[in-house]
Amino acid sequence: MRRGEAFRVDSGQPESEVRAAEEAAAAKAPVRWFEFCRDYVAGRWQTSAAKSREGMADSLAAVALAMVTRADDMPTDEELRLALRWAVVPANKGADPPAELKTAYDWLSTSDRPVTDLHKPEVFRDVQYRLSFRLDGVPAAGDTFRRRRRALNTALEHAVDTGVLTENPLQRARMKRLASSGTVDPRVLVNAVQGRQLLTAVAYVGSWHRKRGRRLTAFYAVMYYAALRPAEAVGLRLSDCDLPAPPEDGQVPRWGTLTLRETRPVSGKQWTDSGERHDRRGLKAREATVDRPVPIPPVLVAILREHIRLHGTADDGRLFTNERGDLVGTSTYWRVWEEARLLALPPDRVKSPLAGRPYDLRHTCITRWLNAGVPIAEVARRVGNSPEVIHRRYHGCVDGHEEAANAKIAKSLEEEGDTA
Known part of the structure; x- marks a missing residue:
């Protein structure tokens, strides 16, 4: 009363004590997925390239489908994904979402799970599914899966660093995913x-x-x-x-x-x-x-x-x-x-993978250089890749390797026969 401080009539608590109690309760409240994604993307925005920003948002939006409370009347997965992609752009913070995303945006911001729910087995299994599959249920491409998992792993490491999570659940999980060789399909190459x-x-x-x-x-x-x-x-x-x-x-x-x-x-x-x-x-x-x-x-x-x-x-x-x-x-x-x-x-060729993408012209050029005998290191320098990447991705496209290997094996067998 001497300080002239307002108080609550029902409890008699002064305003300063009420505010302190509310701040303490907020500090103990778990960080939720929607808030975490917004803060995380905002923190990395300035130092990231545009493609990295888009990839980060796409990966977090895919995981968001596992980080909401499901209900019969909820928006579609596509609407939820688009709503999160819009919401994490720093320039959109505080702005009203587009009319077509308003319902999905409201659902995300009120029905999202705490980040700590990632430690729950049933939630994390759904996260693994969202990383591995498209919205239509078709398995995602290997590059898409790896990009999503890499982006999520970086975000969860940040969550551990800031105390939101005690450990990164991805680090102790065995992701069951068919291995992808990452090699170029010879069928896309043109003569x-x-x-x-x-x-x-x-x-x-x-x-x-x-x-x-x-x-x-x-x-x-x-x-x-x-x-x-x-x-x-x-x-x-x-x-x-x-x-x-x-x-x-x-x-x-x-x-x-x-x-x-x-x-x-x-x-x-x-x-x-x-x-x-x-x-x-x-x-x-x-x-x-x-x-x-x-x-x-x-x-x-x-x-x-x-x-x-x-x-x-x-x-x-x-x-x-x-x-x-x-x-x-x-x-x-x-x-x-x-x-x-x-x-x-x-x-029949139109229906085949032959030159199905403009990028396949680059694959054709690299393969042509390798078949011409240009050293891998020089090919890597010209195309802007490492020699390891060139060797791994194009090894199956170089002509003559199988015949050369067969000749070496045949020679070895002949020598063994002579020795016997």
Whole structure:
């Protein structure tokens, strides 16, 4: 009374004691999954690339389906997943969710489980299922499973460090998952004739006036002849290209060089700092200031010079643009490629895995270099992978290994017979 402090009429407790009791109760309350995901992503946002942010959100959203109280009238799993992906973006904190996600957002924020429920066997079994399967019940791809598990493991290690969990349940769990070799399927590789037919077919996609396919012929060619990743091709500039002039009569065509300096991966506007769909990053698995020179054969030099003559460059010097002059999006080069396969390949090949993705052109190029006898270390340097990755992923695509191994075994058997 002397301090003039307000008090509760029903209990007589002064305001300071009530506040202290509420704070103590809040400190003892377990951290719930929705709150944990928001705080965790916000803490890692500034130091993460856009693709990493999206992958982190996708992994946590998959696990969120096991971290809510299930009921007959609850939103669909797809709505819950989209609601969490929206909610963890720091810029959306405090904002009203989109109308189509409002119900799912409210359910997530009120019916989510405490993070400590991960220690319950029935909850953790569901988490394992969500990591391993898609929403339609089909097993997720091996890369998807590994990415989700890796992201969840990092998040749970953070939970242990901050005292939310006493231990990481993933570390003591045996994840029953079919092993994936991670090797390239030889069926996706094209031969020289098929490669030329596909590049030619690209030019006939779309109307001739709008040049939808023609402006992307060289885009696929840098993957096929120089093993560029699609994101590296999107960011390729004229200043990155050393393209010797056509040879005079009697001269040998000269090789050129592409000096790669950045990638432009597609992530979505909500994941990038610029608000654009494409992020701007350094080369994969390299320091931000480190470039990667890639020698290119005369045939690719000629294709790029012709592309520049016909289509010019974007205002910032980029070689490849869409029909509006903007960055080439994933959907753009996928649609053109699907149409080109229909034009270039017979029906039975269209239904096969052959060149099913634009990325398979990179696989074809790497395999061609290895079969030509280029040392693995040099191939790894040109494509931006480690020699271990090249050896592991492409070992089954190199011609002659089986015959060479059989010859060595036969020779060994002959020597044993001679000795006997």
